Amino acid sequence: MSASPTKLETLALHGGTPVRETLLPYGRQKLDEADILAVVEVLRSDWLTTGPKVGEFEERLAAKVGAKHAVSFSSGTAALHAAAFAAGLGPGDEAITTPLTFCATANCVLYQGAAPVFADVCADTLNLDPEQVSGKISSRTRALIAVDYAGHPAELEKLRALAAERGLVLIEDACHALGAEYRGKRVGGLADLTVFSFHPVKHLTTGEGGMVTTSDAKMAETLRRFRNHGISSEARQRQESGQWFYEMVLLGFNYRLTDFACALGISQLARLDANLLRRREIAARYARAFREVPAVMAPVVRNGVNPAWHLYPIRLQLESLTAGRGEIFRALRAEKLGVNVHYIPVHKHPYYRDRFGYKGGEYPVAEDAYERLISLPMFHGMTDRDVEDVIRAVSKVCEAYEK
């Protein structure tokens, strides 16, 4: 039986009028005419795949995040796979990562024949807890993979110190965190390898796409080869220098990003700062409003950090509500908020349970958070009206289910 609302407005879930008429998604791209023209220009040119726009996008992105090198990929997942390869992960190795992430973060370790080992998260940020990581390091550990959950940078200083002390490679999955700042520096130049995604819900989009940044020239070369079948030169270089000869020097893949996708990336990158500003404004407005809603725990921001706000995951204070997350979620959906949940902890997926024997209860902080999490709409194209609708719907639903 679902609990009935006790007060005020009737919830849309129970036949009342929804806060909005149309569904507001949790994330959405924003393209303008300049983006479209940039793509069309490349469609009319000689190079649809690796052409001049690829290098230009990589250089601009590297400069933006303060890294020496950037290598583009066909998705964030492909970029993670390449990072796992460049980190030297192979059979018999382990990489320690967070369970509270998209499965691709851990899958990239499996792609390399290595084993992901999970460590629990910090209760405030829901980012990988360095104390927990420390307890999981073994002679097989080769890499740490931190995720900047929701766009809040991970505990990079402690993780870097651990990696340096134990001779490990630090990979930062910054798929949520393009433009986030940690102690005054943008993420992208702070780990050995940093991975970004350009999926449409991200801060800038190329449709599908990803990037790895690094300040290590040798790793950058490995990444370039890995995305191009392990071949040591590119077709365009060969055509321009009139040579046909090439060598395959390692086992790679075709993970190339097209030239028109990179043209879109360059055009979108010009608006990254404005997009971040808008997301930060929305986060500040939400934080102010949810101070008045006792059932909502807003995301925590640590000192010295400026998050990029890819997501806005609230946690429900279930102890003060008469319904669980499932019903609150359905009630918000009925009010026409396209809420979502990030994430089902990776070890709870059937594939991981079956393969590694997880029973649940191994990572209590991540598992408790999962029961409470709801991601509210957060994207730079939201209007002020959209933001106020979210606040109204969350307040309405939480009040209705208040104990």
Ligand SMILES: Cc1ncc(COP(=O)(O)O)c(C=O)c1O
């Ligand atoms: C934390 C994290 N890592 C990796 C990925 C994979 O990125 P992509 O969808 O570009 O393959 C995502 C995608 O949303 C993500 O959220």
